Amino acid sequence: MSTKPLVSLTVTIAFSLALLKTIPHPSPVVAEAADKKPPPRVIGDRRELFVDRHLVDKLKGARFQLHHPRPAELSVTLDQPWEKRFHNGICVIHDGNHFLMYYSAKNRLAVATSRDGIHWIKPRLGLVELGGDRDNNLVGTSDGRLMIGDDKPLPEIFLDRRPGVKADERFKALTLIELPGITRVIGWVSGDGYRFRKLRETPLIETSLYGAFDGTESLFWSEVEQQYVLYIRYAIKVSPPNPADPNRRSVARLSSKDFLSWTKPRPMTFGSDGLLPADHHYNNQTTPYFRAPHIYIALSNRLAQARPALTRRQAELARLLPSRDDIPDPLGALIRDCADTVMLTTRGGTHYDRLFRDALVRPGPGPENWVTRSNYTLRGLHPTGPHEMSIYVNRHNGQGSSHVRRYVFRTDGLVSVAAGFTGGEMLTRPLTFEGGQLELNYSTSAVGSIRVEVQDELGRPIPGLGLKSSVEMIGDEISGTAAWDSTTRLADWAGRAVRLRFVLRDADLYSLRFHE
The missing domain is CATH 2.60.120.260 (Galactose-binding domain-like)
Incomplete structure (x- = not known):
């Protein structure tokens, strides 16, 4: 995560965290007195x-x-000149009769579309000029510019399902402005999910919470709560200090009745862990379940910080490609940790339930899946057939084979x-x-x-x-x-x-x- 000069929120806690116990099985199954x-x-x-x-x-x-879901076909691969192998899918949105997948193309926002959530194309939007050419699938402003510079965090895109939302504001986006000690969030709107305009010039949200918005955020209209709900990443300084793992990535929640005025971030708790989760929750990916919208499912990206699965020799033999060339040890950075996806749930409020600590999506075979930031699930859990639902997972991060793969569950089958x-x-x-x-x-x-x-x-x-x-x-x-x-x-x-x-x-x- 980036190091932001923000006000520190420090939580002190011992690292002797007990494993979550399974529910007891009492002998008589009878009602209480x-x-x-x-x-x-x-x-x-x-x-x-x-x-x-x-x-x-x-x-x-x-x-x-x-x-656990079964792996299905590859959804999106990087095969265009404006894309780059250091790639990550962000979210999948189901909008009526089609799906949209937003992803990073060399840190520019791109989109793929599908009629069924299975077969994907990259539409030529003719919107953003790149190298004198607009024949690409880059998302931007109505006048053909990127919404934010390609050296900044990518916009986060959401579909506003609030009844009565204006047709030209159905899609919402958030971008960040980082200043010393404060993070400001700018709001954008669009009718088609491709061409965005600023909702207003002044920020929707300003916060000094340490590490706030330093990741992928989850925003939706809650039909149960009758308000907008936003789950963001922030960081907790741990004590005693650990140079290899100084901060714990966690989640906070904000809400708004009108999308314009927002509450202050409120930290989430994590089952028996309390405020300090035992794991790094890199991107929380919290969304209402489409068949039971009062239950929010978080397919959280769990980062095993400073826990490498590969040795340098194994990475060299596998011919793994460093994902960055602007740091002293690019290959070491690629294999310094590994990641998977876990499931949390919440029914609103500031508490996540952790029924399982087990991985929902494991890295699986192949050294390409054991590099940093692989196996992150995109935001979105969607029906793709009468008896199935799908999620989408980033695989082979930073490699020439980098891609998003679809994974399939039985309907309700988490x-x-x-x-x-x-x-x-x-x-x-x-x-x-x-x-x-x-x-x-x-x-x-x-x-x-x-x-x-x-x-x-x-x-x-x-x-x-x-x-x-x-x-x-x-x-x-x-x-x-x-x-x-x-x-x-x-x-x-x-x-x-x-x-x-x-x-x-x-x-x-x-x-x-x-x-x-």
Whole structure:
């Protein structure tokens, strides 16, 4: 990260950080005593994923299972003369019937487009003149200039989904002006995502927070909070000082009702780590999940600072190319650390939940994936088929083979509640719902199954909706419907506090939703 002469925010903490413990599996899966009953979770007809402990009260023989995406095809490679091998994709935006991928082309903002999120082209925008030629895919201003000099941090682009937003302001961008002791943020707007104009000359945001905006930011309109939310990177000085790792990259949050007036940055906390995360969160990539927008998914880029995976000899034998030539030891800088992608979640506020410390996307085979700043996931998690969703990951950073690759998950398939052949159970917290159908996203083996029991808030099976009446669910469905062999109507319990008991055998449960 760059070293900014800003006001210092110092957090002192010991480095003896315990590993996050997994959720305990108590032997009896029963409701708590009436005098300790928690308030019910009001879920209405919202879809709930199992990416945090929000709904889960107890597990017995079952577990939270993190699922890794499968690599798919290359999306974007660097094959144009105005591009450079030191490359990074920034974000993917789904705008109606097409996708836009913004990326760095020799530190100039470029764009690729796709109709399906799978096959990509580089449109010739004819906008920015470069070497006397406008036949390129560079994004800029309406009069054909770069939005900011190519020696400055790239603009951050966002699609404003607020109802009623002006057509010529649907896309928003942020650029930085760095002054001694302060960072200023300028706002831009566009109707097509290619041609931008300044929203106003004065800054939207001014802050003296140490290291603020020194990375890729995440901005969106939250339909749940009814405001704009912005997650930024900042730095924490650690103590005692460590010359090889003096600052910890972390995340702060700002919000605004009108995009013009913003709150001051508020530092995020990270599960049991508190304010000082155990890892460097280089780019947080926090966005609302498209099927459950009240849950924000952060596909955070975790940097293992000063932790090389390759020796100099290995890098030389692999003919790795130094990504910079303006520093004393370019090859040493290339292999000085490595990186991957981890998942965090938040439901608003200033707290990230860390259900897993495991990597979501590992570097994988090949020395090109073990160089600094590789394996960073672009901002955006999008549907690319009826049963799948995709993310996009930077690979081979700084090499001639540098590219962005698509990775594929099952729909809702980041995390499941899972049990093996011997079986397991999950009991929810008390909740209230709307509707009369229970939709489940699930998968079983040929001999596996899922059964569902509805209990009152004290844990007593509701007659006709108990385990004995539950119709065994076998198969693999994104939208399966739970059923009971009785005349009792689930709809009769809508609006009343209930618990759900899931009995699983060689099965995964990815999400649930009540509806009419």
